[in-house]
Amino acid sequence: MASNDGFFSKKDLRGIVLLSPTQISRLEGEGKFPKRVRLGAHRTSRVGWPKHEVLAWCKKREDDR
Numbered sequence: 298m299a300s301n302d303g304f305f306s307k308k309d310l311r312g313i314v315l316l317s318p319t320q321i322s323r324l325e326g327e328g329k330f331p332k333r334v335r336l337g338a339h340r341t342s343r344v345g346w347p348k349h350e351v352l353a354w355c356k357k358r359e360d361d362r
Contacts (some may be wrong), residue, residue, distance in 0.1 A: 304345025305336065311352065330354060 307318060314321070324330035331350035336343045 304336065304350050305348055305351055306343075308347060310346050310351065315333065 304330065305313065310321065314325070321330060325332055331346050331354055333344040333346055336345050
């Protein structure tokens with residue numbers, strides 16, 4: 298498995314993008330941040346963010362500065 302395969306947890310994500318959960322949710326809702334993926338079948342299942350999408354988002358922000 299490549300290092301960018303898989304998912305970031307909410308805790309992992311916060312350490313990488315340095316945004317609060319509220320900011321992340323707002324950006325997701327505006328279509329400006331990768332959408333979370335439900336990792337189980339139930340409504341209360343854990344969620345994760347695809348690593349490759351988050352890393353691409355970070356790279357684009359860096360390139361755009």
